[in-house]
Amino acid sequence: MLDIPTHMDFVGQGKAERWSRLIITFFGVVGLIYGAIVQQFSQTVYVLGVGFLLSSLITIPPWPFYRKNPVKWQKPVITDPKPQNGDSSDEGKKKKK
Amino acid sequence: MHTVLTRGNATVAYSLSVLACLTFSCFLSTVFLDYRTDANINTVRVLVKNVPDYGASREKHDLGFVTFDLETNLTSVFNWNVKQLFLYMTAEYKTPSNTLNQVVLWDKIILRGENPVLDFKKMNTKYYFWDDGNGLRDNRNVSLYLSWNIIPNAGLLPSVQATGKHVFKFPSEYATSSI
Numbered sequence: 386m387l388d389i390p391t392h393m394d395f396v397g398q399g400k401a402e403r404w405s406r407l408i409i410t411f412f413g414v415v416g417l418i419y420g421a422i423v424q425q426f427s428q429t430v431y432v433l434g435v436g437f438l439l440s441s442l443i444t445i446p447p448w449p450f451y452r453k454n455p456v457k458w459q460k461p462v463i464t465d466p467k468p469q470n471g472d473s474s475d476e477g478k479k480k481k482k
Numbered sequence: 483m484h485t486v487l488t489r490g491n492a493t494v495a496y497s498l499s500v501l502a503c504l505t506f507s508c509f510l511s512t513v514f515l516d517y518r519t520d521a522n523i524n525t526v527r528v529l530v531k532n533v534p535d536y537g538a539s540r541e542k543h544d545l546g547f548v549t550f551d552l553e554t555n556l557t558s559v560f561n562w563n564v565k566q567l568f569l570y571m572t573a574e575y576k577t578p579s580n581t582l583n584q585v586v587l588w589d590k591i592i593l594r595g596e597n598p599v600l601d602f603k604k605m606n607t608k609y610y611f612w613d614d615g616n617g618l619r620d621n622r623n624v625s626l627y628l629s630w631n632i633i634p635n636a637g638l639l640p641s642v643q644a645t646g647k648h649v650f651k652f653p654s655e656y657a658t659s660s661i
Contacts, residue, residue: 391486398483405493413500417507424562426508426635433504437497445489 390452397451401444408443412436509637512563521554521628521644523571526604528650529657530618537612544618546611546652548573548587549604554628554644556598567592568631571607575624577617585611587626620654 393401416432483489529547534540552571559567570589577583587607592598611618618624628644 393484401489402483402492405489406496409493409497409500413504417504420508420562421511426505426562429504429508430501433497433501437493440497441490441493445486445493447486 390449391447393447393451394454394456396454397447401451405440405444408440409433409436412439505636508563508635512561512634513637515561517559517632517640517642518645519554519556519558521552521646523626523628523646523648524551525549525626525648525650526551528652530652532616532619532656535612538614542616544613544616546573546613546618547657548607548611548626548650550588550602550607550626550648552600552602552605552628554600554646556592556600556630559630559632559642560594560598563634563637564632565594565635566633568633570629570631572627572629573611573624574627575617575621577613577615577621579615579617583613583617585609585613587611618652619656620652622651623649624652625649 412435413433416429416436419432420426420429483492526549527547531545531547532542533545535543535545550571556567568589568591571587573583573585573587575583587609588605589608626648628646630642630644632640632642
């Protein structure tokens with residue numbers, strides 16, 4: 386199968402949300418000013434619609450540049466499995482009862 | 483914000499919130515405007531008849547016949563929060579039985595973009611000028627008012643009355659010939 390990465394890392398998610406807010410707010414303000422100048426509220430709505438489409442295009446798909454800060458996992462700590470673990474859990478259950 | 487769907491949801495929700503704010507701003511920008519303007523109304527021919535009102539009691543009531551001139555410029559009324567105007571002309575008068583009678587004689591819808599400069603000559607009324615009794619004949623003080631409702635994109639639905647009015651009187655004799 387195609388191996389397409391679809392995730393964003395945490396920094397990327399923060400960026401996506403911030404850019405989404407910024408773009409929509411900017412187009413809303415510009416639309417309001419433009420609509421007030423031409424005295425057509427429909428133009429305001431259209432400009433906001435353009436902002437919505439642009440924001441959707443930029444921030445909704447998981448573009449590669451939202452994946453530049455991958456989480457650095459710690460190396461797994463390898464511990465020896467102890468045979469008494471199962472017994473102790475059983476004892477705990479018995480005590481609760 | 484970790485999947486396409488959550489980001490899409492957030493974008494749509496935020497866009498709609500911004501749209502609500504913009505609509506409210508549009509409402510705020512027009513809520514304090516004064517929509518009154520002047521109108522010139524004049525009557526050309528005034529008759530009154532005494533005929534049976536089959537729509538109501540079948541008794542003989544006064545029926546007024548008025549033709550009028552109307553001249554007004556409504557350009558200043560339109561802005562980005564006015565989609566259309568509903569103009570209507572009312573006659574107000576006093577009779578012994580009622581201190582205030584109001585009869586709508588004529589109306590017109592003007593959409594934004596249509597010609598807002600009105601200059602009508604010798605218009606007939608659109609609706610019957612019935613009195614609910616015999617209060618029209620020899621009535622010396624009948625006022626014609628032009629009013630309009632504003633249909634906005636968002637906000638209030640103001641009802642505005644033009645500053646100009648016209649006062650006329652009905653003749654003291656019933657008209658007998660057909661008009």
